[in-house]
Amino acid sequence: MADPLSTVFAALADPTRRAILNMLLEDDMAVTDVAEPFQMSLAAISKHLATLADAGLISRERRGRVIWCKLEPDALRNASVWMQGFGQFEPVDLDAFERFLETELATEFADDSPAAPD
Amino acid sequence: MADPLSTVFAALADPTRRAILNMLLEDDMAVTDVAEPFQMSLAAISKHLATLADAGLISRERRGRVIWCKLEPDALRNASVWMQGFGQFEPVDLDAFERFLETELATEFADDSPAAPD
DNA sequence: GCAATCGTCAACCGGATGGTTGAATATCGT
DNA sequence: ACGATATTCAACCATCCGGTTGACGATTGC
Numbered sequence: 001m002a003d004p005l006s007t008v009f010a011a012l013a014d015p016t017r018r019a020i021l022n023m024l025l026e027d028d029m030a031v032t033d034v035a036e037p038f039q040m041s042l043a044a045i046s047k048h049l050a051t052l053a054d055a056g057l058i059s060r061e062r063r064g065r066v067i068w069c070k071l072e073p074d075a076l077r078n079a080s081v082w083m084q085g086f087g088q089f090e091p092v093d094l095d096a097f098e099r100f101l102e103t104e105l106a107t108e109f110a111d112d113s114p115a116a117p118d
Numbered sequence: 119m120a121d122p123l124s125t126v127f128a129a130l131a132d133p134t135r136r137a138i139l140n141m142l143l144e145d146d147m148a149v150t151d152v153a154e155p156f157q158m159s160l161a162a163i164s165k166h167l168a169t170l171a172d173a174g175l176i177s178r179e180r181r182g183r184v185i186w187c188k189l190e191p192d193a194l195r196n197a198s199v200w201m202q203g204f205g206q207f208e209p210v211d212l213d214a215f216e217r218f219l220e221t222e223l224a225t226e227f228a229d230d231s232p233a234a235p236d
Numbered sequence: 237g238c239a240a241t242c243g244t245c246a247a248c249c250g251g252a253t254g255g256t257t258g259a260a261t262a263t264c265g266t
Numbered sequence: 267a268c269g270a271t272a273t274t275c276a277a278c279c280a281t282c283c284g285g286t287t288g289a290c291g292a293t294t295g296c
Contacts, residue, residue: 148273
């Protein structure tokens with residue numbers, strides 16, 4: 001299909017998928033458990049997981065009835081490295097980091113929160 | 119529209135736009151000059167530049183007749199920082215970096231090369 | 237074997253995306 | 267003022283994307 005870098009970035013360009021990655025950061029999870037906090041259907045989450053797996057960001061392994069999803073940081077690292085190539089000429093600004101984290105916590109948790117807004 | 123992080127990743131998820139960023143890494147450029155190496159229409163490039171500007175990855179400044187495009191690494195750094203949050207638990211492997219650069223040079227230049235394949 | 241559970245597949249829908257072309261706008265040079 | 271240059275706008279088109287629902291396949295447990 002598309003080049004790997006495009007696939008990874010496209011996979012990251014969705015708050016639901018980034019939230020899933022965040023969840024998988026804590027632990028491997030079954031598809032149903034991944035889907036549980038979200039409002040959308042299981043099929044939708046299944047598609048998101050397929051997208052993440054296509055990008056190499058996660059792997060899925062069937063064990064009995066349940067399919068376990070596991071973070072695969074390698075693809076992410078490639079993209080990160082690509083970015084660092086750009087950022088290279090200017091070192092990471094830790095102040096900007098903190099400022100970013102604040103705004104990101106605000107927006108991301110508003111947009112991505114798996115908790116139903118009800 | 120969407121949250122900033124999604125916008126940045128979506129902007130990066132296109133080889134043409136990444137190639138443009140690569141070009142702007144060298145120097146600021148006029149829109150026409152950005153478009154010159156590509157096969158697509160000027161309008162298409164103009165849209166790509168708008169996408170990049172929306173994501174905050176570039177800025178455009180009109181000086182006379184010509185609009186100069188300039189890389190704005192801040193948005194990229196935010197995304198990079200987000201990624202590093204994921205990669206944190208495992209440090210960047212410089213060997214992997216080099217290996218990646220090779221394959222990326224191969225694929226990126228096959229897919230993204232501004233030079234007409236003719 | 238049968239019912240329940242886990243997950244995907246297929247078809248569909250509306251809206252975004254990436255491209256085109258042609259007209260419109262803005263600026264420059266004469 | 268006019269023509270040329272630089273860039274965008276608008277309309278259009280095909281395709282992709284994120285979601286839905288309903289049927290299907292696989293596995294478990296009774």
